[in-house]
Amino acid sequence: MHPNPDKASIHLTIVGDGETLCVTLGGHWRSREVGDIEREIDALDFSSHRRLRIIVGAVVPDLAGAWAVRRLEQRAAERGLSVDYEGERPVTVALVDAALGDAAAVSAPPAASRGSVLSALGHRAFDTARDWRDGLAFLGEATVRFLRGVFDRRAWHPISVARHVYDTGITAIPIVALIAFLISVIIAYMGAQQLRKFGADIFVVDLVTVGVLREMGVLLTAIIVAGRSGSAFAAEIGAMNLNEEVDALRATGVQPIEVLVLPRALGLVIALPLLTVIADAVGILGGGLLCNVLLDMPLVQYVQRVDESIGDYTFWVGIIKAPVFAILIAIVGTFRGMQVRGSSRELGRLTTVAVVQSIFLVILADALFAVLFMEIDI
Amino acid sequence: MLAVEARGIVNRFGAQVVHDHLDLEVRSGEAFGIVGGSGSGKSVLLRTVLGLHRPNEGEVRMFGTEITHLGDRALRALKADYGVTFQAGALFSSLTVLQNVQLPMLEHLDLSARALDELALLKLQLVGLPADAGAKYPAQLSGGMIKRAALARALALDPKLLFLDEPTAGLDPISAAAIDDLLIRLRQELSLTIVMITHDLDTIFRNCDRVGVIVDRKLVTDSLAGIVDHPHPWIQSYFHGERARRFGVAHGT
Structure with missing residues (x-):
C-alpha cells in the first residue's frame, strides 16, 4: 500500500523556514494510522535544515502514535538536527522513551545459529538414534x-x-x-x-x-x-x-x-x-x-x-x-x-x-x- | 458516556437460565469489577459482551454500537477497539511472546517490520516483561509472566477498553499485587476503561471504582462503598466473610 499524495498531508504539515524545518502534526496519531505516518516520516527530507520544530497542536497520540513521534525525533537526530517542540512534548512520548530506552537496546532476538551441512547431518543422526533408543526404552517399560x-x-x-x-x-x-x-x-x-x-x-x-x-x-x-x-x-x-x-x-x-x-x-x-x-x-x-x-x-x-x-x-x-x-x-x-x-x-x-x-x-x-x-x- | 451497555440480557442453556434480564453499564474511564459465585455466569456474560456469544434476548452496546446483530466485518473492526485477556492466558503456544503480541497488529494494522518489532517490544516493556522474554514460548513462562504477556497482547492495538478475566487468579500474593500495581499504572497512563472478572478482594478494593455482583441471575451494581452494605446474603458473606475481614470491611464503614 502506498500513501496517496492527498493522504500524505494529513499527518504532517511541513514548512521549511531557512535553517528550521517546522512540522505540524495533524489528524489522528493512533495505531491504525501508524503505518501511513511511518511512511510519511521516512519520506521527509532533512538535508537542508539544522533544526526540527515539532508543533503538536491538538494531537493526542496513543502509544503507537507516540512511537511515531519518537521515530520522527530519531530520524532528525540521526541527520544531526536539533529537535524542539512548540507546545508540550506529548506525555505518551515520554512513556515510550521510558519503556524503550536506548534504541540500540532494541534488537531482534538472535536467530538460531546455523552450522555446516556436516554438523546438521551429525545432529540429525544423533537425534534419530536418540529417538529410536527412547522408543525402545518405552517399549521395554x-x-x-x-x-x-x-x-x-x-x-x-x-x-x-x-x-x-x-x-x-x-x-x-x-x-x-x-x-x-x-x-x-x-x-x-x-x-x-x-x-x-x-x-x-x-x-x-x-x-x-x-x-x-x-x-x-x-x-x-x-x-x-x-x-x-x-x-x-x-x-x-x-x-x-x-x-x-x-x-x-x-x-x-x-x-x-x-x-x-x-x-x-x-x-x-x-x-x-x-x-x-x-x-x-x-x-x-x-x-x-x-x-x-x-x-x-x-x-x-x-x-x-x-x-x-x-x-x-x-x-x-x-x-x-x-x-x-x-x-x-x-x-x-x-x-x-x-x-x-x-x-x-x-x-x-x-x-x-x-x-x-x-x-x-x-x-x-x-x-x-x-x-x-x-x-x-x- | 457509557463504554459498555447491556440491556435485558437473557442467556439460556437448555432448561438452565443463566441470565434473566440482566443489565450492565460501564462508564468510560472507570474500572468495573464483576463478581459472582462459581457457575453464576461471569464468563458467559463476558463472552456475551465481547460478541463471542449471542444472547437469547437483549442487546449489547459497545461505544454506542449495538453488537449482537452486527455483521462479521463490522464486528471485526470493533474488535480492534478493545483488548481481552483470558483466564488461562490463552497465548498461542506455537508462537513466541513477541509474535503473540504482533499477531493482532499484523491482523489489523499495516506496519513496517521495524515498527512491528519496536511496538511489540514497547508493549512488553510496558507490562514489565524483560526484553529477552519476547523470544520465549508460552510454555517457558511462569504464571505471572503469562498474565503479563496476555496483557501485552490485549494492549497491542492501544485499545481504550480492556476486558480482563481473572487477571490475578493463580498467582502468589506478591505477583498478584504487582499485577494490581501494573493495572493501576496502565489505567492512569493510557486512560483505559477496564472491565474485569475477579475473585480477588485485593484487586477489587485497590482497582475497582464500581462493582457488579451476579446474584439471582441479575447484576447488582453499586460503588465499592455501597456494595459492601447491600443486604443480599451472598454479597454479605462475600464482603464480610472470614477472608474479607482482613481488609477491615466492617458494616457501616
Whole structure:
C-alpha cells in the first residue's frame, strides 16, 4: 500500500523556514494510522535544515502514535538536527522513551545459529538414534509393566480395554469392510483381465483368496487402524500431556503407562485380529461377487474353489500378523503422544509422526514376515 | 458516556437460565469489577459482551454500537477497539511472546517490520516483561509472566477498553499485587476503561471504582462503598466473610 499524495498531508504539515524545518502534526496519531505516518516520516527530507520544530497542536497520540513521534525525533537526530517542540512534548512520548530506552537496546532476538551441512547431518543422526533408543526404552517399560500387571488383578483395566476395543474395533468395522470389499474387487478384476488371456479364469479365485487372506486383509486393516487409532492415541495422550493430566496421574501415584498405554495396546491386540477376520470375509465375498458378474462363475463353484485353494496355513499366516501390527501401532501412537511438550504445534507434529511411523513399521514388519514364512516354507 | 451497555440480557442453556434480564453499564474511564459465585455466569456474560456469544434476548452496546446483530466485518473492526485477556492466558503456544503480541497488529494494522518489532517490544516493556522474554514460548513462562504477556497482547492495538478475566487468579500474593500495581499504572497512563472478572478482594478494593455482583441471575451494581452494605446474603458473606475481614470491611464503614 502506498500513501496517496492527498493522504500524505494529513499527518504532517511541513514548512521549511531557512535553517528550521517546522512540522505540524495533524489528524489522528493512533495505531491504525501508524503505518501511513511511518511512511510519511521516512519520506521527509532533512538535508537542508539544522533544526526540527515539532508543533503538536491538538494531537493526542496513543502509544503507537507516540512511537511515531519518537521515530520522527530519531530520524532528525540521526541527520544531526536539533529537535524542539512548540507546545508540550506529548506525555505518551515520554512513556515510550521510558519503556524503550536506548534504541540500540532494541534488537531482534538472535536467530538460531546455523552450522555446516556436516554438523546438521551429525545432529540429525544423533537425534534419530536418540529417538529410536527412547522408543525402545518405552517399549521395554511397557513390556515390564505388562508382565508385572499380569499377576496383579488391580492392574487390569477391563472397562478401559473394552472402551478401546469399541473405539478402535467396532466403530472401524464399516470402513474396514468397505475397503476390503473394494480391494478384493480390484484384485479380482485385474486378475481376471490377465488370466483370461491364458484361459486360466478359475485361478482368479486362488489369487483373491490367497492374496486377501495372507496379505491384503491384514495389511489394509492395519493401515486403516494406524490412520484412525494411531493418530487418536497420539492426539489424546498428547492433549492430556499439554493439560498436565499425565503429570496429575504420576502425582497420584498412577503409572501413565499402566492406564494410558497398556489398555490401548491390549484393546488393539484384541480388536485388530477381529477386524482382520471381517476384512478377510468381506474380501472373499467381494471376489465371489465379481467372479459371478464378470466371469459368469456360479457362486457354488466359487466357494468350492475357495475351499480348495486355502491351504493349512493360508488363513493363519495372515491373522498371526495382526497382534504384532496392533502392538506396533499402539506403541508408536502412545509413545509419540507421551512426547508432546509445550505447544499445540508439537501435538500436530507428533500425531503426524505417529501415523507415518506406524504405517511404515507395519509394512516393514509385513516384509519381514514374508521373508520368514518363505524360509519356513509355509 | 457509557463504554459498555447491556440491556435485558437473557442467556439460556437448555432448561438452565443463566441470565434473566440482566443489565450492565460501564462508564468510560472507570474500572468495573464483576463478581459472582462459581457457575453464576461471569464468563458467559463476558463472552456475551465481547460478541463471542449471542444472547437469547437483549442487546449489547459497545461505544454506542449495538453488537449482537452486527455483521462479521463490522464486528471485526470493533474488535480492534478493545483488548481481552483470558483466564488461562490463552497465548498461542506455537508462537513466541513477541509474535503473540504482533499477531493482532499484523491482523489489523499495516506496519513496517521495524515498527512491528519496536511496538511489540514497547508493549512488553510496558507490562514489565524483560526484553529477552519476547523470544520465549508460552510454555517457558511462569504464571505471572503469562498474565503479563496476555496483557501485552490485549494492549497491542492501544485499545481504550480492556476486558480482563481473572487477571490475578493463580498467582502468589506478591505477583498478584504487582499485577494490581501494573493495572493501576496502565489505567492512569493510557486512560483505559477496564472491565474485569475477579475473585480477588485485593484487586477489587485497590482497582475497582464500581462493582457488579451476579446474584439471582441479575447484576447488582453499586460503588465499592455501597456494595459492601447491600443486604443480599451472598454479597454479605462475600464482603464480610472470614477472608474479607482482613481488609477491615466492617458494616457501616
